[in-house]
Amino acid sequence: MQQPPIDSIQNTIQAALLAEANQCVACGLCLPHCPTYRLTMSEADSPRGRIALMSGVAMNRIPMNDRFIQHMDRCLTCRACESVCPSQVAYGQLIDTARVMIRYKKICQGNDVAETLATAQRAPDKTKDRLRTFLEQQLIAKPSRFDVLRPWVRLLVKSGVLAGLLRLKFFKRNALLQSQWFLTVRNLPGYRWQQCYPAKGMFRGEVGLFLGCVARISDSETLLSSIRLLTQLGYTVHVPKTQTCCGALHQHSGRVEEAANFAECNQQAFSSLNIQAIISTASGCGAQLLGHAEQGRVDGSPVPVLDISQFLARQNWSEIKFNSLRKKVLVHEPCTLRNVLHAADLNYSLLALIPELEVRPLEGNDQCCGAAGTYFLDQPKFAEALLDSKVTALKAAEANYLVTANIGCALHIGNGLLKKGINMEVLHPVTLLARQMCLQ
Structure with missing residues (x-):
């Protein structure tokens, strides 16, 4: 079925944005809770100010220029403002929608080939460097490849080669490499995920574990620790191979269709399992999965999406003992x-x-x-x-x-x-x- 043209989709998105933005009463209670406002003391870098800017652009009262984009880009999407908003404005939804509008402008302005939503969403973002684009397309979108790279990254870290490379002038110019993400690697280099980890002791049920992306290569110890705790509590843990990225990075950069595709893939991965919960060890992934679940796009069944802490807090720990730690x-x-x-x-x-x-x-x-x-x-x-x-x-x-x-x-x-x-x-x-x- 042919998709509607970009102009029609933009009008629909702008109408949805205005409907939510109009809930804001501009009380200003959000200002002291906004990290960027506290740094700049600029109204335009506050939730209230950004909502006013979004409304202005959606109503064609102000242009979607570089200054507007800058203020939207500066938002961390921390959603601290939502916790104190008396009108319960869904600010996270608003900022994501604003970034969808920005992406359409970047891709479609003066570009006749971008005629549909799918075309605009697939178009590459020229503001990113090639390494970052490659990592997003070949690793983040296909996280199982992190498992293949794990032993090689560990070798680079343990041998000191990575630290040496990061001191070279060529690598110093790349912000992604200089972030030194992999210097905190804690993993088993040759470990391969099982699809099922049987419960130990009294059987209490079955759960699914969401692995995520970066944690597979930088902190598999957390994932394995979760499995150990869950099985010890009596739960069989399922780790479906076909699960993929949660889509949060794509959602918050305006690529909502890509995020929805990841959500559908994860739904298929977990839907055939007889589980009590889908458990995430990264709160960022958990928030994204929960957002789609509430929209009926990840999980059409009653199976909840829970952070590992939410699930563990409900358990009976009386039969499990812990060694003391004076730290x-x-x-x-x-x-x-x-x-x-x-x-x-x-x-x-x-x-x-x-x-x-x-x-x-x-x-x-x-x-x-x-x-x-x-x-x-x-x-x-x-x-x-x-x-x-x-x-x-x-x-x-x-x-x-x-x-x-x-x-x-x-x-x-x-x-x-x-x-x-x-x-x-x-x-x-x-x-x-x-x-x-x-x-x-």
Whole structure:
């Protein structure tokens, strides 16, 4: 069936944007909770200001120029504003829609070949460098390839070759490589995922585990720790091979059709399983999966999408013991866990299962760390400013561990600590739980 022309689709999108934007009463309660507003003190970099700009563009009162695009790009999509909005404005939906309009303008302006939604969505983004485009198309979109690369990346890290390459002038020019993501690799190089991990002890049910993308190569220990905890609690864990990317990076860059395609693929991967929940260990992925599930696009059945902390908090731990740990741990609360999943408090109660462990919140948990998907690449100055406040708080706290429930935050903060020479391990809460769990 032939798709409607771009103009018709744009009109529909603009109408939907205005309907939601009109819910904003411009009270300003969101301003002090917005990280970019706190950095610039500019109304245009606040949720209220951005909504006014979106409405102006949608009503053709102001142009969609470079300044408009800049203010939209500066948004971290942390959604802290939603938590304090008295009108319950769906700001996350608004900013995603604004970025769809921006993408159409970039692709379609003066370009006769972009006649349909699908064509516009598939068109390459010329603002990205070739390496990043290659990684998104060949790895992020096909995350099982990360498993193949895992042993080679580990070898580069352990041998010191990667660190040496990053000091060369050629590699210093590439922001993606200089992010040093892979310097925090914790994985089993030759490990291959099983499709099914049987429950141990008393059988309580079956669940599906969403692997995600980057965690497969940079932190498979978290995924394996989750499997270990779940099977010990009596759950059989299914890991379907056909699962793919959650689509969050695509959703937040205006490529909603690509995100929807990933959602459909994941639905097919998990739909044939007799499971009680689809579990994610990365809150960013979990928020994206949940968003599509609520729209009926990932999971048409009653099976819920849950963060690992949400599922574990419901379990009976009376038969599982943990070794004591006389250490201090700080808890970082990712924006998606705090503002979207509303589950930031659960990791504190889970870590309390470890005897003698001192658990404290990281100062400034109400503000984003600056990772925000690919934000640290697109807006490095803002990302660094936000990261600096986290690193300063961590240095002052003198803790042994930092735990966070989102892989992007872990890598961003971990690299910040590494560059400042601060020796503090950054890991997922379930990893610490699994390390301290007594063997049965």
